[in-house]
Amino acid sequence: MTHVELTLGAPASGGGFVARGDDGRVYFVRHGLPGERVRAVVTEEHAKWARADAIEILEASGERVDPPCEFAGPGKCGGCDYQHASRSSQLALKTQLLQEQLRRIGKFDLDVKVEDVESPNQGLGTRTRLRFGVSPTGQLGMRRHGSHDLIPTPTCLLGVSPLQETMTKTSLWDESDDVLIIALPQSDSVEVRRVMFTEDEHDLIDEEGDSDLSDTDLQETHVGQMSFRVSASSFWQIHEQAPEILVQEVLQGLQLSAGDHVMDLYCGAGLFTKFIADRVGPFGSVIGIESSQSAVEDATRNLVEYPWTYIQHASVNKRSIAHASPLSTHAVLDPPRSGNDRSALLALNDLEHLRRIVSVSCDPATFARDLRILVDLGWEIVSLRAFDLFPMTEHLECTAVLGRSIAH
Numbered sequence: 001m002t003h004v005e006l007t008l009g010a011p012a013s014g015g016g017f018v019a020r021g022d023d024g025r026v027y028f029v030r031h032g033l034p035g036e037r038v039r040a041v042v043t044e045e046h047a048k049w050a051r052a053d054a055i056e057i058l059e060a061s062g063e064r065v066d067p068p069c070e071f072a073g074p075g076k077c078g079g080c081d082y083q084h085a086s087r088s089s090q091l092a093l094k095t096q097l098l099q100e101q102l103r104r105i106g107k108f109d110l111d112v113k114v115e116d117v118e119s120p121n122q123g124l125g126t127r128t129r130l131r132f133g134v135s136p137t138g139q140l141g142m143r144r145h146g147s148h149d150l151i152p153t154p155t156c157l158l159g160v161s162p163l164q165e166t167m168t169k170t171s172l173w174d175e176s177d178d179v180l181i182i183a184l185p186q187s188d189s190v191e192v193r194r195v196m197f198t199e200d201e202h203d204l205i206d207e208e209g210d211s212d213l214s215d216t217d218l219q220e221t222h223v224g225q226m227s228f229r230v231s232a233s234s235f236w237q238i239h240e241q242a243p244e245i246l247v248q249e250v251l252q253g254l255q256l257s258a259g260d261h262v263m264d265l266y267c268g269a270g271l272f273t274k275f276i277a278d279r280v281g282p283f284g285s286v287i288g289i290e291s292s293q294s295a296v297e298d299a300t301r302n303l304v305e306y307p308w309t310y311i312q313h314a315s316v317n318k319r320s321i322a323h324a325s326p327l328s329t330h331a332v333l334d335p336p337r338s339g340n341d342r343s344a345l346l347a348l349n350d351l352e353h354l355r356r357i358v359s360v361s362c363d364p365a366t367f368a369r370d371l372r373i374l375v376d377l378g379w380e381i382v383s384l385r386a387f388d389l390f391p392m393t394e395h396l397e398c399t400a401v402l403g404r405s406i407a408h
Contacts, residue, residue: 002042004052008032010100011093013365015081015145015394016051027052030145031074033061033085034093041074043146051146063089068124071142071153078145079158080392087122091115091388094396098364098386106368106375114386114396117241123391126239127158129182134173158392159183160240166190182232184221185240191219193232218298223247226274228302234269234295239389242397246360247275249385253358253401254330259283261353263324263331265316265344266290270299272332277306284308287324291315318343326351333359339366342373349377357402362390367398379404 006019006027016028026049032038037059040052053074057064067073067083082090094114102108119126132140133150141150155167162183173179174194182191218229221236223243230236237243250272256262256279264273267288277286286309290296296313303309314320316335321344328351333340339361348354357379361367364386375381382401389397 002045003039004042005037005039005058006052008034008036008038008054010034011097011394013097013101013394014051021050025050029054030081031055031084032057033064033089035059036061036064061089068122069157071151075144077142077151077153078147079142079156081394083392087116087391090123090391094386094388094394097394098396098398101364102368102371104368105365106372108368108371108381110381110384112384112386114388116388117239117245117391119391123388124157125160125164126241126391127156127163128160128184128236128240129180129238130156130159130163130167132179132181134175134179136175138173138175140167140173140179160185162190166192180232182219184219184230184236186222187219189219191217191232223271224275226278228269228271228274229298230269231294231298234292234298236269237271237389242387242389243271245387245389246397246399247272249399250332250358250360251275251279253383253399254279254332254356256280256284256330260329261285261325261327262287263321263328263348264288264334265321265331265340266334266336267299267311267332268292268295268334270302270311272334273299273309273311274302274306276332277303277309280308282308285325285327286310287312287328289314289316289320289324315341316344317341318347320344321347321351327353329353330356331358333357333361333370335361335366335370337363337366339363340370345370345373345377349374349379355404359398359400359402361398362395364396364398367400371400371402374402 008017008019012018012028016030017032019027029040029052032054038054039056040054042050042052044051055074063086071077072080072083091114139152142153180193220229258281260280262276267273267290273288288311299311379402382403384400386398
């Protein structure tokens with residue numbers, strides 16, 4: 001193995017930090033912090049760049065802390081990027097990453113900061129879904145960063161307490177592709193599913209039955225005064241506070257009135273759709289477009305009290321938008337990490353009555369790309385916010401409100 005000594009600079013996508021080696025190569029180094037001098041082991045080599053893990057801290061940053069999880073660190077679980085960074089430092093690093101993506105990809109110079117979300121345990125114990133592999137010996141495990149190798153992890157501090165309790169109830173698990181354990185807020189059950197994922201992990205495409213720890217395929221959860229039933233294979237925000245935070249942002253950004261007509265694109269199980277339907281009332285309309293069959297079924301069930309809503313089972317693109325309401329006045333976009341379909345953005349722009357768009361994204365790069373497309377089409381950014389809904393990792397959630405005049 002090749003070892004190098006490096007001084008680390010700015011954060012980079014992928015959870016690492018940029019450094020320049022004596023050999024002229026650029027290194028992307030995980031498990032360090034800006035300004036630190038480290039001894040690192042090279043994990044991936046290319047002619048002009050390489051990846052590495054910091055295995056010895058020669059000069060430590062004042063923002064370095066002891067990781068709360070024993071499975072975090074070089075060669076261990078790859079799920080967390082920033083457990084060794086203070087919470088204030090995590091927010092600063094994510095802010096730097098977001099602003100860099102907005103500047104480099106979107107050509108926006110915006111002073112937006114990633115906002116903390118109050119947590120009783122410094123960001124731990126907030127995730128309502130955890131995904132594990134299962135070893136041939138029946139042990140749960142997380143995967144090494146950039147690898148399929150399993151690291152036995154009998155617990156995960158990121159999970160809400162019901163998830164951690166479930167992990168300890170069973171000493172041996174049946175070997176399968178993966179195990180997904182879900183405990184939505186206010187739910188009286190914990191769902192355990194054996195699953196296989198597509199490359200985009202928003203889309204669970206195969207289920208192989210319940211474990212005996214679960215007695216239902218649906219979990220009931222509440223967001224404000226609204227109740228939802230969500231199946232294991234449907235996308236739902238992973239942070240326990242995310243649904244309420246994002247619903248508030250979407251509603252505030254849309255500025256709805258009774259009688260408005262709204263498109264909810266990538267609507268999932270109907271989280272935003274239900275609140276929007278309540279606002280626009282029976283003289284308005286809401287059309288949700290969603291490609292996941294299970295999510296369409298969940299959304300249809302969750303919206304049964306609102307007959308002025310319709311859920312369309314389709315991919316979000318030019319064709320599906322053309323088949324939706326040409327009278328739409330507002331739109332919500334909440335795509336997977338790959339971002340919005342370009343043809344869909346162009347089709348939205350062609351809707352003459354559309355005057356407000358709220359974009360929600362968990363990927364700053366595609367978020368910046370899609371914002372640039374809309375701004376170049378004549379839309380203006382009214383507001384932009386970002387939230388740390390993925391503590392201990394480099395990931396974050398962004399929201400933007402875009403508007404144009406009705407006369408456009």
